[in-house]
Amino acid sequence: MTAAIRIRGLHKSYGTHRAVDGLDLDVASGEVFALLGPNGAGKTTTVEILEGFRDRDTGEVVVLGTDPHHAPRAWRDRIGIVLQSSGGLDLLTPREALRSTARCYRGPRDVDEVIAVTGLAEKADSRIAGLSGGQRRRLDVALGIVGRPELLFLDEPTTGFDPQARRDFWGLIRDLAGDGTTILLTTHYLDEAEHLADRVGVIAGGRLLALDTPAALGGRQSQEATVSWEEDGVRRSVRTAEPTAEVARVAARFPGEVPELTVTRPSLEDTYLSLIAPHERTATTEVPA
């Protein structure tokens, strides 16, 4: 595997507060990787260090073969960044903002194509000040991809999107990934991580708690299933490692369809919440004085 991102022993404190506390992580070239974690887990700090916007205290960080802290201008051309919020463009139109950003790159995407894929066609020539929150976010994404980055950082990209806009955005990310763009995404939406990510990393208190595919995170695949149905007017549930056998047993008691039959396994959200639960009570890690 060629690593687009390599992190070893990363530490960053703000005063006495350990925001990132010994993080090791690799993101493969071409991978879509989602960094999950509760508020204050250290995601943004980590991502800002990777982007070269924040200094680290100790640890090794290599992004596209370069230490972001000493990265030259040519390296910056190879990455795209969508921050949690950006501003200062209110008097321009999306088309103008994209054209002037595109001029900063050597091999930019076609501006009209970026406007189309981000669903901004209707608002392309309206003042940015008048865009809705979701449209503004699409513009942030458009600005992040117009330079044709090899590596794209997306910090909570779909906050404020309506459900259709989120689906459209997911399609866009899959297309970018299909073209070989490496994507590091932070999100609080577990369904987003499940839809988009090849692998997810869960961090809390600046430490990596779990790292796997969304399907296998925290041993999800091997956890017991819950078989539920309705019988004699009562909702019944059984947790079992053998749901097929349980369904067969229940089905044998009914002449036709089993009423309200469902078989469920823990969702990514269930697994995530159980992973971070112990850390929610001890969320603050202080550096000893």
Ligand SMILES: Nc1ncnc2c1ncn2[C@@H]1O[C@H](COP(=O)(O)OP(=O)(O)OP(=O)(O)O)[C@@H](O)[C@H]1O
């Ligand atoms: N510039 C700063 N000065 C002091 N403390 C900071 C600074 N930036 C972040 N922190 C603290 O470091 C910790 C990690 O913050 P960070 O923004 O990296 O978390 P996060 O996982 O991105 O959170 P969220 O999901 O809320 O965006 C938090 O406790 C935060 O209060």
